Amino acid sequence: MRSFDVPTAIVVAGAFLLILLAGWLQRRLRRRGFISAVDHATYETLHRASLAGRHLTEGLTPEAGTKAGKHLLALLGARALAISDTGEVVSWVGPGEQHRRSTMALIAPTLTSGRTAVADYRVVHCSDPNCLIEAAVSAPLVSDERVIGAITAYTDHASAGLARATEEVAQWFSAQLELAEVGRDRSRMMEAELRALRAQISPHFIYNSLAAIASFVRTDPDRARELLLEFADFTRYALRRGGAFTTLQEELRNVERYLVLEQARFGERLQVSLLVAPEVLPVKVPYLVIQPLVENAVRHGLATKEGIGHVVITATDRGHDAQIGIEDDGVGNDPERIRDVLDNAHASDSIGLGNVDARLRQVYGDEYGLVVETAPGAGTKVSFRVPKFAPAVHDAD
Amino acid sequence: MTSTLSLAAVSLVCLLTLVVGALGLRLSRATSDFYVAGRTVSPRLNASAIGGEYLSAASFLGVAGLIYDFGVDQLWLPVGYTLGYLVLLVMVAAPMRRSGAYTLPDFAEARLQSRRIRLLASVLVVSIGWLYLLPQFHAASLVLRTVAGVPPWVGGTIVAVVVTVAVGAGGMRSITFVQALQYWIKLTALAVPAGILLAVWWRLGHPEPVVSDAWRLALTPRDTGDHPAYRTYSVLLALCLGTMGLPHVLVRYYTNPDGVGARRTTVNVLLLLGMFYVLPPVYGVLGRVFLPDPPGSGVDSIVLRLPGLVVGGVRADVLTAVLAGGAFAALLSTASGVAMSVTGVLDQSVMRPWLQRITGGDAGVGGGFRLAAIAAVAVPYAVSWLTEPLSLATMVGLAFTIAASTFAPLLILGVWWRRLSRRGAAAGLTVGAVTATGSIGAALVLGSPSGWLGALLANPAAWTVPLATVVAVVVSLATPGSVPAGTTRLLVRLHTPEGVDVRRSRPTD
Numbered sequence: 001m002r003s004f005d006v007p008t009a010i011v012v013a014g015a016f017l018l019i020l021l022a023g024w025l026q027r028r029l030r031r032r033g034f035i036s037a038v039d040h041a042t043y044e045t046l047h048r049a050s051l052a053g054r055h056l057t058e059g060l061t062p063e064a065g066t067k068a069g070k071h072l073l074a075l076l077g078a079r080a081l082a083i084s085d086t087g088e089v090v091s092w093v094g095p096g097e098q099h100r101r102s103t104m105a106l107i108a109p110t111l112t113s114g115r116t117a118v119a120d121y122r123v124v125h126c127s128d129p130n131c132l133i134e135a136a137v138s139a140p141l142v143s144d145e146r147v148i149g150a151i152t153a154y155t156d157h158a159s160a161g162l163a164r165a166t167e168e169v170a171q172w173f174s175a176q177l178e179l180a181e182v183g184r185d186r187s188r189m190m191e192a193e194l195r196a197l198r199a200q201i202s203p204h205f206i207y208n209s210l211a212a213i214a215s216f217v218r219t220d221p222d223r224a225r226e227l228l229l230e231f232a233d234f235t236r237y238a239l240r241r242g243g244a245f246t247t248l249q250e251e252l253r254n255v256e257r258y259l260v261l262e263q264a265r266f267g268e269r270l271q272v273s274l275l276v277a278p279e280v281l282p283v284k285v286p287y288l289v290i291q292p293l294v295e296n297a298v299r300h301g302l303a304t305k306e307g308i309g310h311v312v313i314t315a316t317d318r319g320h321d322a323q324i325g326i327e328d329d330g331v332g333n334d335p336e337r338i339r340d341v342l343d344n345a346h347a348s349d350s351i352g353l354g355n356v357d358a359r360l361r362q363v364y365g366d367e368y369g370l371v372v373e374t375a376p377g378a379g380t381k382v383s384f385r386v387p388k389f390a391p392a393v394h395d396a397d
Numbered sequence: 398m399t400s401t402l403s404l405a406a407v408s409l410v411c412l413l414t415l416v417v418g419a420l421g422l423r424l425s426r427a428t429s430d431f432y433v434a435g436r437t438v439s440p441r442l443n444a445s446a447i448g449g450e451y452l453s454a455a456s457f458l459g460v461a462g463l464i465y466d467f468g469v470d471q472l473w474l475p476v477g478y479t480l481g482y483l484v485l486l487v488m489v490a491a492p493m494r495r496s497g498a499y500t501l502p503d504f505a506e507a508r509l510q511s512r513r514i515r516l517l518a519s520v521l522v523v524s525i526g527w528l529y530l531l532p533q534f535h536a537a538s539l540v541l542r543t544v545a546g547v548p549p550w551v552g553g554t555i556v557a558v559v560v561t562v563a564v565g566a567g568g569m570r571s572i573t574f575v576q577a578l579q580y581w582i583k584l585t586a587l588a589v590p591a592g593i594l595l596a597v598w599w600r601l602g603h604p605e606p607v608v609s610d611a612w613r614l615a616l617t618p619r620d621t622g623d624h625p626a627y628r629t630y631s632v633l634l635a636l637c638l639g640t641m642g643l644p645h646v647l648v649r650y651y652t653n654p655d656g657v658g659a660r661r662t663t664v665n666v667l668l669l670l671g672m673f674y675v676l677p678p679v680y681g682v683l684g685r686v687f688l689p690d691p692p693g694s695g696v697d698s699i700v701l702r703l704p705g706l707v708v709g710g711v712r713a714d715v716l717t718a719v720l721a722g723g724a725f726a727a728l729l730s731t732a733s734g735v736a737m738s739v740t741g742v743l744d745q746s747v748m749r750p751w752l753q754r755i756t757g758g759d760a761g762v763g764g765g766f767r768l769a770a771i772a773a774v775a776v777p778y779a780v781s782w783l784t785e786p787l788s789l790a791t792m793v794g795l796a797f798t799i800a801a802s803t804f805a806p807l808l809i810l811g812v813w814w815r816r817l818s819r820r821g822a823a824a825g826l827t828v829g830a831v832t833a834t835g836s837i838g839a840a841l842v843l844g845s846p847s848g849w850l851g852a853l854l855a856n857p858a859a860w861t862v863p864l865a866t867v868v869a870v871v872v873s874l875a876t877p878g879s880v881p882a883g884t885t886r887l888l889v890r891l892h893t894p895e896g897v898d899v900r901r902s903r904p905t906d
Binding site (some may be wrong): 007009010011012013015016018063130247249252253255256271272273274275276277278279281282284317319320367388389390393 | 428429430432433434436437438497498500503506507510522524528572573598651652654655734737740741744745766780783784785787834837838840841843876878
């Protein structure tokens with residue numbers, strides 16, 4: 001542990017210093033990109049607003065109100081700020097919190113009329129001689145043409161400028177709250193969509209499986225029983241409730257059940273080979289994401305074709321992602337038609353592709369959609385990637 | 398003759414690495430049987446793979462060299478390298494697996510729900526990875542220079558090219574089966590020559606090494622102002638806690654299906670490492686017997702020189718070739734493992750966003766990954782040109798020290814302490830990184846001053862780790878507001894076995 005030498009030292013220390021310096025410079029440049037005082041004021045105002053807006057994505061909570069309020073207080077240059085809904089003061093920012101109790105009475109006219117109101121020292125009085133608050137401006141928060149609360153700026157003397165500014169800030173605040181509401185609506189909608197998208201077993205598969213099983217009932221009752229049990233397991237998996245994710249291993253097990261049922265129908269005509277890296281078996285995938293693709297390969301690739309058909313299922317390790325591919329050597333398809341299917345997830349008889357594509361994009365983002373390689377007569381290969389770690393997946397679990 | 402055989406062994410190892418890497422999956426896993434395809438990696442195989450990736454040239458050559466040079470105090474090195482997995486087993490293995498995180502930045506993000514801390518962790522992963530790659534290049538140069546007399550730049554260049562190709566060609570290096578094979582290659586390459594050399598030594602009347610007291614007795618200072626006790630404990634602490642912060646170790650745990658699998662794997666790793674680490678001391682002591690005077694510099698090559706000193710002729714050539722091949726296997730597997738992790742992080746946090754910005758999202762995935770692979774290898778390779786080689790084990794020790802001062806507090810507090818806040822974690826990481834790199838850098842610049850200052854600067858883990866932990870705790874307690882929402886729920890998941898359904902207290906059907 002003693003033979004240190006100077007060049008190594010300089011390089012190591014230099015590298016770290018460079019990294020730190022680069023980071024610091026970048027921040028600094030980003031912050032100081034303007035020149036004139038007007039630019040500076042504009043920047044300062046917008047920056048404050050964006051800082052405040054960041055906290056309002058969750059709606060009007062005491063914590064969000066306090067955090068956003070700090071920036072708004074600086075923006076208005078008032079002494080203290082109260083943010084209230086129609087029932088109580090949600091957050092108080094700044095000194096003079098003894099005024100908090102009287103705030104609701106103060107803003108009552110604003111809440112009923114929806115107008116900005118100014119209260120001077122005759123209304124806002126205080127027994128504390130050190131308290132600098134002697135006036136207040138209240139502006140309503142309006143959403144959907146309904147007054148949902150008010151912002152009250154407390155100061156030592158009210159001015160027309162402050163009244164205007166408070167009114168503007170209240171309007172901006174209302175807009176932010178509406179945006180938050182829209183955001184929440186959107187995530188609710190996405191959840192609903194995801195719930196609607198998952199677990200669509202194709203009715204064709206049910207008819208065909210039951211028909212295939214029926215054909216074995218007399219000739220080979222044991223096989224028919226086994227197939228029925230597979231069918232029961234398959235439907236239990238497909239119709240289960242609970243988490244929206246499963247492991248690749250579970251998903252492959254379900255593909256196996258599915259293929260056992262299909263092989264009862266196609267017999268030796270359906271050949272399956274697998275190339276699965278064991279490293280990716282524990283990866284979490286949206287559930288029922290592979291089986292529809294295999295079903296698609298069997299239905300569109302083999303059912304309409306003469307002779308033996310091969311389906312190859314691969315799962316390979318790509319570092320941070322796992323790549324999953326389903327390939328058949330069937331009749332292939334017109335790329336234009338596939339594009340149509342992927343564009344209209346719901347309005348298509350090809351339940352597999354569009355649905356899976358939509359779910360993958362929904363969960364992991366647009367860069368994780370399906371990749372389909374096909375041409376008439378050339379077979380089809382469908383592949384997609386799944387990140388090994390995605391925060392959304394583990395939160396949902 | 399020596400050079401021909403050894404060069405053949407080294408080429409064979411390089412070629413095998415590339416070929417088996419490319420074919421590995423096809424060789425082992427092409428099947429039409431779902432039962433075979435659905436089998437997860439067994440803890441034993443995964444443990445071999447971890448061993449294969451973990452045992453680097455520093456373990457293979459460096460530990461023997463240090464024991465040869467400094468004596469019994471350095472016996473703590475192999476103990477430390479192994480103990481790290483015991484800490485991992487007890488503290489983080491299973492919860493980390495249950496968190497679902499693949500890399501250290503993933504864990505930081507999952508636990509603290511902050512992109513910024515993720516970024517901080519990514520920067521640290523890249524720094525630690527680069528620092529870890531550096532000695533691998535030096536070791537390659539050393540091996541080829543010793544066995545074949547080629548110029549120093551050849552070895553490093555070969556490793557850099559092979560690793561870049563292997564990693565850039567699509568992450569094939571991460572195949573468990575291949576890495577597991579590497580462990581057994583290393584063990585054989587070190588154990589068989591060791592057995593033969595021991596037998597020869599025994600036949601020669603088993604002479605004892607002639608050594609000074611400082612070599613033979615534990616914790617004896619070699620010169621005044623040395624603090625062997627402090628240094629030893631500091632190194633031990635760095636190794637114990639640093640293992641969990643090495644980027645290429647934790648990604649292997651993702652392969653386990655569950656937390657129990659992760660624990661079993663770790664127990665197996667302890668066993669395999671224990672087996673391996675018996676061997677370097679054997680070489681160190683035999684070196685003292687047959688070459689009593691250390692040659693000033695280049696003690697790291699003692700393992701490779703020993704066969705020539707003990708037996709002569711063709712037998713020595715064969716043994717040297719086996720050792721050289723083993724050392725190269727160690728180099729390549731570790732270097733590709735680390736390069737793979739660094740590449741992944743660079744790809745995810747630098748290349749992909751960058752490519753997306755300049756191409757508007759049209760770039761393929763592979764391009765960025767390959768660029769990242771080149772960057773991951775090229776930077777430490779370039780630095781290896783600029784720096785004089787330190788002792789191999791010392792350089793690896795630096796990486797361990799930084800890992801121990803940054804990720805160990807993050808992981809342990811993250812797994813076991815509910816009140817860890819974002820600010821606390823960020824402060825702990827920053828303080829750990831700055832003090833660890835700063836003091837090591839200062840020690841290097843000052844040329845390792847004697848006395849307490851030198852000891853504290855050169856082996857800082859004993860104070861940087863507690864400092865980083867205390868800072869993380871104090872800042873967390875001071876900022877309860879930035880404790881991420883849902884922490885309790887997450888911790889319940891981390892510590893609950895997978896079979897238990899927490900949401901429903903009644904048993905499931």
